[in-house]
Amino acid sequence: MKTALRATLLFVLTIGRISSARAQVLPSEPVSFADGHVTISGDVSAAFGTSDTGFFNYSDYEHSQLRLFRLDLASAVKLNDRVSMLAEVRTENAGPVRVYALYVRVRPWTTRAIDIQAGRVPPTFGAFTRRTYASDNLLIGYPLAYQYLTSLRADALPLNVNELIAMRGRGWLSSYSIGNPVPDNGLPIASGFRWDTGVQVHAAAADVVEATVSVTNGTLSNPLFRDDNSGKQIAGRVSVHPREALQGLIVGVSAARGPFVSATAARGAVGDGHDGEFTQTAWGADIEYSRNYYLVRAETVFSEWRVPAVGAPVIDVPLRALATYVEGRYKIMPGLYAAARVDHLGFSEVTGTGGPETWDAPVTRVEVGGGYSLLRNLLLKVSGQHNVRDGGRVTSLNLVSAQVVYWF
Amino acid sequence: MRRVLVTFVVLVVPALLLSQGPRGSAAVGGSIRGRVELRRPAAPPERRPNVADLGSPAAVRDISDRLTSVVYMEDAPKSPAVVPGHVVLDQRDERFVPHVLAVTTGTVVDFPNSDRIFHNVFSLSKTRPFDLGRYAAGRSKAVTFDRPGIVRVFCDIHSHMNAFILVFNHPFFALTDMDGRYRIDNVPPGTYNLVAWNEGVSSGPQAVVVPEGGEAELDFALR
Numbered sequence: 026m027k028t029a030l031r032a033t034l035l036f037v038l039t040i041g042r043i044s045s046a047r048a049q050v051l052p053s054e055p056v057s058f059a060d061g062h063v064t065i066s067g068d069v070s071a072a073f074g075t076s077d078t079g080f081f082n083y084s085d086y087e088h089s090q091l092r093l094f095r096l097d098l099a100s101a102v103k104l105n106d107r108v109s110m111l112a113e114v115r116t117e118n119a120g121p122v123r124v125y126a127l128y129v130r131v132r133p134w135t136t137r138a139i140d141i142q143a144g145r146v147p148p149t150f151g152a153f154t155r156r157t158y159a160s161d162n163l164l165i166g167y168p169l170a171y172q173y174l175t176s177l178r179a180d181a182l183p184l185n186v187n188e189l190i191a192m193r194g195r196g197w198l199s200s201y202s203i204g205n206p207v208p209d210n211g212l213p214i215a216s217g218f219r220w221d222t223g224v225q226v227h228a229a230a231a232d233v234v235e236a237t238v239s240v241t242n243g244t245l246s247n248p249l250f251r252d253d254n255s256g257k258q259i260a261g262r263v264s265v266h267p268r269e270a271l272q273g274l275i276v277g278v279s280a281a282r283g284p285f286v287s288a289t290a291a292r293g294a295v296g297d298g299h300d301g302e303f304t305q306t307a308w309g310a311d312i313e314y315s316r317n318y319y320l321v322r323a324e325t326v327f328s329e330w331r332v333p334a335v336g337a338p339v340i341d342v343p344l345r346a347l348a349t350y351v352e353g354r355y356k357i358m359p360g361l362y363a364a365a366r367v368d369h370l371g372f373s374e375v376t377g378t379g380g381p382e383t384w385d386a387p388v389t390r391v392e393v394g395g396g397y398s399l400l401r402n403l404l405l406k407v408s409g410q411h412n413v414r415d416g417g418r419v420t421s422l423n424l425v426s427a428q429v430v431y432w433f
Numbered sequence: 434m435r436r437v438l439v440t441f442v443v444l445v446v447p448a449l450l451l452s453q454g455p456r457g458s459a460a461v462g463g464s465i466r467g468r469v470e471l472r473r474p475a476a477p478p479e480r481r482p483n484v485a486d487l488g489s490p491a492a493v494r495d496i497s498d499r500l501t502s503v504v505y506m507e508d509a510p511k512s513p514a515v516v517p518g519h520v521v522l523d524q525r526d527e528r529f530v531p532h533v534l535a536v537t538t539g540t541v542v543d544f545p546n547s548d549r550i551f552h553n554v555f556s557l558s559k560t561r562p563f564d565l566g567r568y569a570a571g572r573s574k575a576v577t578f579d580r581p582g583i584v585r586v587f588c589d590i591h592s593h594m595n596a597f598i599l600v601f602n603h604p605f606f607a608l609t610d611m612d613g614r615y616r617i618d619n620v621p622p623g624t625y626n627l628v629a630w631n632e633g634v635s636s637g638p639q640a641v642v643v644p645e646g647g648e649a650e651l652d653f654a655l656r
Contacts, residue, residue, distance in 0.1 A: 054593070057479040066481040101482035113484045126484045140488040147485045155485040227488040232549060237487045262487075272569040273551055315551065317566035359555055359562040401557055401587055432481075 052433040053402050061103070067433050068097040070159035074426025079419030080197035081390065081412040084172050084218045086210045087118075091165060091410075091426040094118050097125070097158065107132050126220055138229040145250065146225045149239040149260040150215060150279040152311035152324055157217045159430040163320075163354045163364040164392050165408045166426075170326040170348035171217030173370055175385045177330055177344070179212060179247045180205040180287045182294050185336040186377045186384075189344075194386035194417020203335060204290030212246035212285075214328045214348055214370075215307065221248035221258070237262045244285040244305045245328070254291065256301040258283025273316045279309040285330065294333035305330050306343075318356040325349040338377055344384050345373035360398040364408075367391050386416025404430040461646035462619040465627065469502040469613045473656040475632035478528075480593045498532030502609040502631040502655065505535070507638045509603035510621050519543060519575075522586070522596060524552045529586060529596035538581055538602045545573035553589035560584050560600060583633075599630065622646075629653035 055066040074091030077083065082090045099113040113126040128144030148154035153171050156162065166172075174196030176189070181204035183189040192199040196211035223241030238261045243249030245258070264277035284301045291300035311324040329343035352366035368390040372383040394408025410424040477499060483490050517539030523530045525547045534542065544554045546568055554574070555564040560582030565574040567590070578584065581602040588594035599606070605625075607615040622645040626638035634655055641651045 054595075055479050055481045057476055061477065061479055064479045064482050099482040099484045101484070109489070111482060111484045113482075130489065132489050138488060142487075147487060149487070155487070158485075225487070229488060235487070268549065268570075273567060315567050317568070318564070320567075356564055356566065359564040360557050398557060401585075402592075 053400070055433060063100065063102050065098060065100045067099070068095075068158050068160055068430070069432070070095050070428055070430045072159075072165055072426055072428040074165070075424050077422070077424055079412060079414065079417065079422045080174070081388070081410070081414070081422060082166055082172065082424070083174060083197050083210070084167075084213070085174070086198055090167055090172060091424060095159065099126070106135050140227045142225040142227070143223070145220050145222045146239065146241070147220060148215070148245075148248075149225060149237045149262050150245055150281045150307065151262075151309045151326060152264075152275075152277055152313070152322070154215060154217055158432075159406075159428060160402075160404065160432045163352055163362075163396075164366055164394050165406055165428045166366070166390065166392050166410055167217055168324065168348070168350045168352075168366070169368045169370040169388055169390060170214045170324070170350070172213055173348075173388060174211045174213055175246075175346065175372075176211045177246070177332070177385075178205070178209065178290075179244075179253070179285050180290050181209070182286065182290050182332055182335070183340065186338045186340045186375045187379075189340055189375065189384055190377045190379070190382050192385075193383070194414055194420075196385065203293045204287070214326050214346055215245040215309075216248050219248040222250050223257070233266055233268060235262075235264045235266075241283070244283040245281050245307050246305055246330075247285050253287040253289070254284045254300040255288065256284035256304075258305075273314055275311075275313040277309075277311045279311075280307065282306040286332065291333065294335050299333070303331050303333060319353065320355075321351070321353045323349070323351045340384075341375045343373075344375070346385070347371050357395075361395065363393075363395040365391070365393045383415070386414045388412065388414045402432050406430065462621055463643040463646055464616060464618045464648045465504075465620055465625075465641055465643060465651060466614070466616040466648060467504070467651040467653065469504060469609050469615065469629045469631065469653045469655060471500060471502070471613065471631060471655055475499045475634075475656075478593045478595065498528075498530075499632055500609075500611060500613070501531065501533045502613065502615075502629055502653075503533065503535045503599050503606060504609065504615045504617065504627055504629045504653070505599070505601060505606035506603065506617075506620075507626040507628050509601075509605045509625070510623065512603055512605070515604045517541070521545065522598070523547050524554070524588070524594070527588075527591050527594055529588075529594055531596070533597045533599070533608065535599045535601065535606050535608055536578060537604060538579055538600055539577065540600070541575050541577050542598060543573050543575045546570050551590060552594070554586060555589050556584050556586050558582065558584040564589075597632075627651055629655055631655050 057064045071094045097115045102110040109130045115125040116122045128146045131141045176192035176196045176199040181201040183201045198208045199211045200208035221241035221243045225239035227237040229235045242252035260281035262279040285305040286303035288300040307328040309326045313322045329345045331342045348370040350368035354364040356362045371387045372385045374381045375384045392410045396406040406428040412422045515537045519541045521543045551567045553567045578600045584598040586596040607617045609615045620643045629636040641649045643649045
C-alpha cells in the first residue's frame with residue numbers, strides 16, 4: 026500500500042507541476058509514427074481514498090480500486106488494410122508490467138464490417154467490460170458485477186454447503202478444503218480486470234446492429250491466458266443502435282458458458298474426466314441512452330455456477346448470482362459533471378446445517394460523485410460510496426475517494 | 434442651400450472619411466501577400482488504439498486540413514466595425530470540416546451534425562468554454578464568439594475529432610490555401626507586425642511595410 030501511495034503522490038505532483046507550468050506540453054493525441062501505421066496511447070490514473078476495511082472495492086487481495094495507481098500503454102500496428110496487431114501493457118501500483126491485451130485483428134473483406142480477432146481479446150460479454158479505463162468510468166468505483174469478489178474460486182472447492190456458507194462475505198480471501206489450500210481471493214461474476222484468450226468474430230450491419238461471438242480459454246469470472254481445464258467458453262453479444270428518433274439508444278444482450286473449475290480442483294473433488302462439467306453460465310442485458318447533457322446506463326448480469334457435490338450437506342447447484350446497476354451522468358457546465366450509480370448484487374439460497382442462507386452475502390452500493398476536466402485529457406474525480414453487506418466482517422462502510430486521470 | 438450644406442457635412446463627410454481607411458487618412462489601402470512554408474506539417478489525426486473495441490473503426494486520415502495556416506496582424510490598425518456573420522463548422526465522417534476557422538469577434542459559428550452518429554462538441558478554452566451536449570444527425574447548435582483568442586474544439590465522444598477557431602477583433606487576417614499562399618487586402622499603409630500560425634505553433638512577429646495602394650510581400654517558415 027505504501028508503494029501505491031508513493032506512486033499516486035508522484036503522479037499527482039508531476040501532473041500538478043506540469044499543468045500549472047505548461048499544460049500545453051502534455052500530449053493530447055496519441056503518438057503516431059511510421060506514417061500512421063503505429064499508434065501508441067496511454068491512460069494513467071491515480072486514486073486515493075479512505076481505508077476499505079470491508080474489501081468492498083478490491084479486485085484481488087492486494088488491489089483496491091480506490092487506492093490504485095494504474096498505467097496503461099496501448100498500441101496498434103497496422104500492417105496493411107486487412108491486418109492489425111493490437112496490444113496493451115499495464116502496471117498497477119508500480120508493480121510488474123502485465124500484458125493485458127495482445128491480439129491480431131483481421132478484416133478479410135475491406136468493404137465488409139467483419140473482423141476476426143485472435144489472441145488475448147477484449148471481452149465479448151456485457152457493456153462495462155470494454156470501458157473499464159478510468160477515463161471511461163463515470164465514477165471511481167466499479168460496478169459490483171465486474172469487480173466485487175464472491176467467495177467462489179476456480180482452483181479450490183468447498184467440501185460441503187457449510188464450508189461454502191462459512192465464507193459468506195469473505196471473497197477477498199476465501200479458502201476451501203478441496204484443491205488449492207492457500208487462501209486467495211474469490212471470483213467476480215465477470216472480471217473487468219483481465220481479458221480472455223481465444224478467437225472472436227465481430228460483424229456490424231449498417232451501423233445499426235453488431236454481433237460478436239468468441240471461443241476462449243477461461244470464463245467470465247476467470248479469464249485465462251492458458252486453459253486450466255478441458256473445456257472452452259463460448260460467448261456471444263448482440264447490440265442494436267437504433268437511428269432516427271431513437272438515436273442515442275444502445276441496447277445489448279449477452280450470454281456466455283464455459284467450464285470454470287480447474288482440472289486440478291475438479292480432480293480433487295470428483296476424480297478425473299469431470300472438469301468440463303462445472304460450468305459458469307451467464308446472461309446479460311444492458312441499455313444506454315444519452316441526449317444533450319445527460320447519459321443513463323443500466324446493466325444486469327445473471328450468472329450460475331455448477332460446483333461438484335462432494336460431501337453432505339451437499340451444495341444445491343447451480344449457485345446463482347444477479348447483479349444490476351443503474352448509473353447516470355449530467356454535465357453541469359463545460360468540464361464539470363455529476364454522476365451516480367446504484368448497484369446491487371444478490372445470491373441464491375442454499376441449505377446448510379443452520380438452515381437456508383444465501384451462499385454469499387448480498388451487497389448494495391450507492392456511489393455519488395463527479396468530475397472536473399482541468400484539460401480535455403486531465404480529469405479530477407471525487408466520489409463518495411455507501412456500501413451495505415448482509416454478512417462478513419464489515420457490514421456497512423462509507424468511503425470517500427479522489428482520482429486524477431490523464432490520457433493521450 | 435444651407436440645408437444642402439448641412440446635409441453634406443453631417444452625412445457625406447463622415448462617410449468619405451470612413452471610406453478612406455481605418456486611420457482616417459486619405460491613403461488607399463494596400464495588400465500583404467506571401468506564403469507560409471510548413472517544413473514539417475503536423476501529423477494527421479489518428480484514433481487512439483481501439484484495443485477494447487470489438488471491431489475495426491472507420492478510417493480517419495486526412496492531412497489536407499492540417500496544411501491550413503492563419504496569418505494575422507499582431508498590431509492591427511483601427512478599422513471600421515466588421516459586421517459579424519454566421520459560419521459553419523460541420524461534423525462529417527467523424528471530422529470537423531473545416532479543421533481551422535478564422536473569424537471576427539461576434540461571429541456565430543454553427544455546428545451541424547452531418548454524421549449518422551451522435552457528436553458532442555465542446556471546448557475548455559479560456560477564450561470561450563462551451564459544451565453543446567449530445568445531438569443527433571441533422572441537428573445543429575450554434576455558439577457566438579465574443580472574445581478574441583484561440584478556441585480548441587473537440588468532440589466528447591470521438592477523441593480524434595478536433596478543430597481550431599481563431600477569433601480576431603479586427604479583419605486583418607487570412608487563411609492560407611493548399612499551397613500555403615495568403616493575401617490580406619485593404620490594409621492601411623504603414624508598418625505592421627504579422628504572425629503566422631499553424632496547428633498551435635506560431636512564428637515570431639515579422640515586420641512588413643505596406644505602401645499606399647501597393648502590395649507588400651512576406652513569407653514565413655514554420656516548424
